[in-house]
Amino acid sequence: MARSGVTERVRPRWKASEASFARFLAWIDVGSESNGEQYLALRNRLVAYFERKGCDVPDDLADETLERVNRRLDEVGTIDAETPAKFCYITAKFVFLEYLRSGRRKESAVEPADLENFEARVEENDEEKENLSRCLDRCLTTLTIEERDLIFEYYFGERREKIDHRREVAAKLGITPNALAIRACRIRERLERCIRECSGRLK
Amino acid sequence: MKNEEISQKTIRSYLIGALDEPATEMLDELLVTNQEFADRVAAEQYDLIDEWVAGQLDANEQAMFATVLNRSPAIVEKVKVAQMLTTAPRVVVERSSGSVGFLAGLFGGLPRLAYGLAGIVLLVGLVSVIVYLTRNDNTSELAQVVPPTSDNVAPTYTPTDGPLSDVPTPVPANGYRPDNSNLRKPTPEPTRTAPRSFVALALSPPTRGTGEIKSVKIDSGVEYLELNVQTEAQTAGRFVVEFGDPNSGKVDWRSAPVRGREQKGRTVISVRVPSTSLVKGIRSVRLREANPPSEILDEHLVRIER
Numbered sequence: 334m335a336r337s338g339v340t341e342r343v344r345p346r347w348k349a350s351e352a353s354f355a356r357f358l359a360w361i362d363v364g365s366e367s368n369g370e371q372y373l374a375l376r377n378r379l380v381a382y383f384e385r386k387g388c389d390v391p392d393d394l395a396d397e398t399l400e401r402v403n404r405r406l407d408e409v410g411t412i413d414a415e416t417p418a419k420f421c422y423i424t425a426k427f428v429f430l431e432y433l434r435s436g437r438r439k440e441s442a443v444e445p446a447d448l449e450n451f452e453a454r455v456e457e458n459d460e461e462k463e464n465l466s467r468c469l470d471r472c473l474t475t476l477t478i479e480e481r482d483l484i485f486e487y488y489f490g491e492r493r494e495k496i497d498h499r500r501e502v503a504a505k506l507g508i509t510p511n512a513l514a515i516r517a518c519r520i521r522e523r524l525e526r527c528i529r530e531c532s533g534r535l536k
Numbered sequence: 537m538k539n540e541e542i543s544q545k546t547i548r549s550y551l552i553g554a555l556d557e558p559a560t561e562m563l564d565e566l567l568v569t570n571q572e573f574a575d576r577v578a579a580e581q582y583d584l585i586d587e588w589v590a591g592q593l594d595a596n597e598q599a600m601f602a603t604v605l606n607r608s609p610a611i612v613e614k615v616k617v618a619q620m621l622t623t624a625p626r627v628v629v630e631r632s633s634g635s636v637g638f639l640a641g642l643f644g645g646l647p648r649l650a651y652g653l654a655g656i657v658l659l660v661g662l663v664s665v666i667v668y669l670t671r672n673d674n675t676s677e678l679a680q681v682v683p684p685t686s687d688n689v690a691p692t693y694t695p696t697d698g699p700l701s702d703v704p705t706p707v708p709a710n711g712y713r714p715d716n717s718n719l720r721k722p723t724p725e726p727t728r729t730a731p732r733s734f735v736a737l738a739l740s741p742p743t744r745g746t747g748e749i750k751s752v753k754i755d756s757g758v759e760y761l762e763l764n765v766q767t768e769a770q771t772a773g774r775f776v777v778e779f780g781d782p783n784s785g786k787v788d789w790r791s792a793p794v795r796g797r798e799q800k801g802r803t804v805i806s807v808r809v810p811s812t813s814l815v816k817g818i819r820s821v822r823l824r825e826a827n828p829p830s831e832i833l834d835e836h837l838v839r840i841e842r
Contacts, residue, residue, distance in 0.1 A: 378574045382567055385551075387607035418569035425568060488586075494797075511572075514579035521582055525614065 349403055357403045361417045375399075375418060379425055386429055394432060398425045468531035472524050480520050487517035537562060539573040547580045552600040581611075589618045734808075736762040739821060739836045741802070749818060751839040754811050761809040765823055766802045767834045774826035775805045775833075779813065782820035782837060789813035793826035816842045 349357065361371050376395050383391035402424050406412055412420055473481065486502045489495065503513040542563070549555050550563045566573045587593050588601055605612050737752050752761065765777060774793035780786055789809060796803035805823065823834040 374571055375568075378568045378571065381574060381578065382564060384608060384610035385564070385567070387609075389609045391610055416569065419565070422565050422568040511576065515575040518575065518579040518582055522578070529613075 349400075349407065353403065353407045357406055360406055360412070363417060372399075375421060378418075379421065382422075382425055383429065388429070388432055394425075394428055398428045401428070464532050465528065468528045471531055472527035475527060476520065476524070483513075484517055484520050484524075487513065537566070539566065539570050539576070542566075542573065542576075544576075544580060547577055548584065548597075551577065551581055551584055551604070552597055553604050554600055581614075585611075585615050585618050588615060733757050734760045734762050736764070737838070738764045738766070739838070740766040741768050741834070749837045749839050751841055753841040754814055755842075758811050760811055761814060763807050763809055763821070765805045765807075765821065765834065765836070766799075767796070767805065767823055768802055775803075776824045776826045777805060777807045777809075778822045778824070779809065779815070779819050779838075780822065782818060788815045788819065814840045816840050 358369055358372055361375060363371075365371070376399060379395035379398055380391045383394045388394055398421060402412075402417075402421050405424075414420070415423065476484070483502075483506075487499060489498050499513060500510055503510045506513065508516075546555070546563075550560065553560075555563070563573075567577055568574075584593075584601065588598070593601060605615060735752055735754065735758055737750065739750065754761065763777065765775075767775075774795050776793055777791040778787050779789045781788070791807040791809075794805055794807055796805045798804075818837055818839050821836045821838050822832045824832055
């Protein structure tokens, strides 16, 4: 099957059949053969939604949302009332409400004192600092030189200077400032993910 | 509402929880249904986190963002990673500019210290000490060799390097005709992920015209010279920096136009000079206004050693 590699990569926890999952991917694609990329993008947006809502398990809730939609599609055969993304959003709202009712959400996830003392606590932890630096070194080598250049140029300067400089960089690259922001953001997300995975392995 | 109709200010208000419930719900829906909007929110969130870490949020934003952090463990994690990166040990390179962006803070440390990419490198510190001890005694010169084991790319906007090196040298209409025949073309950026090394040099007004010659050693592993030129010229425009023969005026290398930065009443111009463009021996470093190209504003003598 053309999508078998992606199927393995994005298969949800619910044991959907191969055929039903393929139908689900096709429904999300809305006619474009994205090979699962639309599914992954939608999942990331759902994770961002649950993060903003203060959920401590945004990935699980995003997966739960997609599983429910998949199951619903399997049951009724077709969902035409809303676009796939809109339908997933509506489902996500219900999932979030259930999450709230379950009492799993913690209102005070972090004490204000903890926020203020981040730096102090990190200063005391030399081993953590050492691990982080090693991870940083390692993760930077996973970027291409162009990506490193771009991200440094993007974050150069402060306040007004930063804004002006970003406009200049975007103009030189022949892209809009928004497109530049998106590129820089994606590079940083990759870097962040890499650092987290790496520092988790070192602990 | 469409993504294009939503301003960055609105997105920031959304992120710090400053919008009312109907507006928040509308943007929540857009976050899930519109990839472009989700990308803008993610980028703005990073900017917000960076400003939080740098202490640049105003009191109101700070209080509201603290409330968001208080209920969002995932965003707290992002902040923690950003904060921990600012305190991780790293190699720093002194530079004359005081402006340090957040990513410079991420990889370069405290305010007024410059940029670095990372890491802990005891070897870099040792080599820096060796270079410091072997350089001449001019205390205003800043020259630290960064060996290839660490990647300290200074975030100087230098269009002659890397992917932005396609800015053409301006062709003036006022009769100034530089001799371009022997200009070295920028070396194409190799596609690799190995760290880059450089030396830094600062030229400041007191050395101008005194006949004093600063030396800078370019070893085989050095890829570029990070040059900071201070001038008392007060101009809001752009500058061009040239390396060339002090006698004949022949130009070895010319930068693309760059904007200067104000620092304590002086203007600082930072450029990155590929090591392959540096000719051994005594060279003049000239500063001109870029538009229109003018007579020399400042000139320094530098000895390039290889």
